[in-house]
């Protein structure tokens with residue numbers, strides 16, 4: 001993944017197409033090792049030996065309806081190779097192309113030497129509120145669909161699965177019209193639920209995952225706001241059936257940071273004594289272009305907190321992560337042209353940003369240091385609309401690339417989005433933002449240039 005689209009390679013750089021990547025860049029339109037956009041939304045992860053399998057919703061039809069549960073394979077969590085589809089539609093069943101299959105999660109059942117997939121199974125209008133199960137003898141299957149039903153006769157919508165160290169596993173799900181959240185034990189085969197071990201009444205949670213750390217269970221989930229992001233929360237308990245703590249924010253309380261990084265939890269993968277937060281940034285009008293937002297989830301403070309990282313890497317053997325540092329350039333220090341103006345707010349770095357970009361306005365940031373290779377550059381911007389904006393970015397007067405700028409939740413609320421640029425070696429690069437477009441771009445606070453590409 002993280003490969004430049006072929007078109008951009010042709011027009012803006014002489015990069016080697018689809019070379020192996022080494023860093024995780026949240027929010028980029030990730031590509032697989034064949035150069036296709038990764039279609040694995042609502043992720044589930046499974047580690048088998050030293051190989052990771054990523055299951056998810058293939059939304060390449062930009063529809064909520066079922067196309068496939070994809071299966072990708074990687075040994076480094078960065079370069080992913082698509083395998084055969086793990087689950088495909090079956091006509092005249094609850095997994096036909098007119099139904100919904102979401103949030104696939106796979107676990108290995110030692111008793112039967114079998115892989116078991118659980119997913120949210122629903123009708124096109126989300127009225128059935130069921131779980132579905134499918135099984136296979138290999139990680140990517142293809143899986144054989146068993147059935148869909150309401151666990152213990154109650155509604156189940158967003159769900160996750162937690163497998164405890166002793167192999168007893170649990171369905172985590174939003175029930176009772178998304179009002180109550182339930183944790184229900186699976187049978188020894190992982191084919192059915194047996195007993196409800198805990199109900200959190202009235203918590204309105206979605207998108208759940210559990211990480212166990214030092215004998216404490218940490219439940220991570222979002223609230224319900226449709227496809228729009230809301231701040232993810234965590235809860236803790238010493239027993240799944242015990243009393244869970246009150247909710248807390250998974251990312252720092254900062255109204256200037258878009259919805260705690262503007263994504264919804266999908267899966268939380270343990271990494272050493274920490275974890276990796278794996279979320280979706282849903283793009284509702286073009287669902288297949290929804291982005292993957294993965295960040296380190298650190299327990300350094302004793303509780304799980306998302307670590308903001310534009311560019312970062314994992315050392316799987318050591319169980320550690322490294323957040324890249326870059327060089328920051330303020331947009332207000334650039335040269336404005338056309339209608340571009342200075343916008344002031346304490347939310348902006350240096351107290352200022354450049355507004356009215358696009359539609360005749362642009363800004364050129366000069367004397368940017370480059371290393372002569374492809375480099376990640378993060379644009380820190382605010383977009384107070386309720387829909388995506390986008391902006392052109394060009395280097396040294398070259399061809400422009402278009403970067404999507406999701407709505408951030410307010411005109412003074414910042415988000416960063418990545419773009420890979422090829423800068424010349426030395427501190428002589430000019431980066432122009434917002435030129436040659438008829439639509440307004442987001443207000444640009446600053447850019448951070450990373451040495452990694």
Ligand SMILES: *[C@@H]1O[C@H](CO)[C@@H](O)[C@H](O)[C@H]1NC(C)=O
Nearest residue numbers: 164165166167168169239240
């Ligand atoms: C695993 O641990 C849970 C929680 O203590 C317990 O309820 C369950 O019976 C255990 N399962 C096995 C297979 O020992």
Ligand SMILES: *[C@@H]1O[C@H](CO)[C@@H](O)[C@H](O)[C@H]1NC(C)=O
Nearest residue numbers: 147148149152191192193194
């Ligand atoms: C799950 O178990 C319940 C209770 O025994 C049973 O009524 C239901 O049919 C089972 N569902 C499946 C899918 O096996």
Ligand SMILES: *[C@@H]1O[C@H](CO)[C@@H](O)[C@H](O)[C@H]1NC(C)=O
Nearest residue numbers: 388389390391402404439440
């Ligand atoms: C950029 O945004 C404008 C206005 O919303 C839209 O018309 C255009 O299609 C977008 N371009 C891209 C490449 O997303």
